[in-house]
């Protein structure tokens with residue numbers, strides 16, 4: 001089978017199409033013919049050599065968390081899926097044994113990890129992480145859902161977003177950002193989206209953002225937001241100076257949920273305002289397999305339409321990463337092997 005492997009770390013030039021042996025499913029495993037796999041900033045960081053999870057020692061490395069396709073074969077002891085089923089993978093990996101796995105949510109697992117391997121013609125996966133797809137969803141649309149929409153959904157829930165709340169999403173044009181805007185809409189909340197690009201901002205308006213702010217200056221963002229209103233919640237996947245911007249903008253008792261650090265791993269903020277205004281900062285990673293089931297069903301019912309901003313064949317994988325790196329991408333970028 002052909003795979004898009006990382007053969008050196010540094011940037012998109014490190015992606016090489018290679019021929020690998022087809023996988024065989026062991027007990028409780030399945031092999032999926034991958035029809036679509038979306039990429040995430042997580043994959044780009046691996047490719048740039050910036051990830052603490054994957055380094056030079058494991059090259060060549062095939063990344064790709066969010067895959068959808070058709071089950072090709074299953075190993076012993078698989079009951080939930082059979083060859084021919086259309087499926088999407090929940091990329092969570094958990095031990096299944098620790099206190100957190102027992103008590104839930106599974107995202108707290110002491111050994112929590114992520115599946116990698118979707119940027120290939122075939123993928124070997126744990127069969128019980130596969131969800132069957134409704135006819136209404138194509139593989140490319142389904143592949144857009146897992147990481148970005150699960151993460152955004154769980155963040156909105158942890159921020160206790162209610163109908164009518166105002167939700168601020170700095171950097172609202174990528175995977176998690178667009179998902180947060182759309183899913184806040186599913187919850188009947190009002191949204192503020194930002195981007196440095198007028199063109200991408202218009203597109204996020206088209207998928208439902210209520211207020212748009214074009215800005216490349218986090219230091220003045222809180223003032224821009226407060227002219228619109230005091231948000232009840234901030235969905236923060238950027239970190240760096242955007243944490244302070246969010247906390248300076250939100251209402252008394254407001255909640256900020258953080259899942260990422262695209263703009264920097266360290267944030268400074270006003271501690272006085274945090275305690276005097278009873279603000280809350282909450283960390284969050286991914287979502288549960290139950291969240292993914294619900295998100296697939298909501299998309300199939302038409303409650304929201306996962307945004308595929310670009311598709312690429314396997315040979316175009318390096319171009320997909322280049323588009324993400326140069327911030328030319330909108331929504332989710334999907335590779336169709």
Ligand SMILES: NC(=O)c1ccc[n+]([C@@H]2O[C@H](COP(=O)([O-])OP(=O)(O)OC[C@H]3O[C@@H](n4cnc5c(N)ncnc54)[C@H](OP(=O)(O)O)[C@@H]3O)[C@@H](O)[C@H]2O)c1
Pocket residue numbers: 039040041042147148151170171172173174175176177194195196197200237238259260261262263284285286324327331
């Ligand atoms: N913890 C988790 O479970 C989890 C899960 C998913 C993602 N994440 C994290 O969430 C973040 C977003 O992931 P993603 O896959 O959605 O990425 P993405 O699609 O590449 O996000 C693009 C968005 O980020 C903005 N952006 C990019 N570089 C920026 C910079 N240097 N300064 C300010 N804004 C910048 C872009 O702004 P413009 O519109 O201005 O171009 C755009 O709105 C990453 O940090 C990722 O690691 C965490």
Ligand SMILES: [Zn+2]
Pocket residue numbers: 094095096097098099100101108109110111
């Ligand atoms: Zn566990």
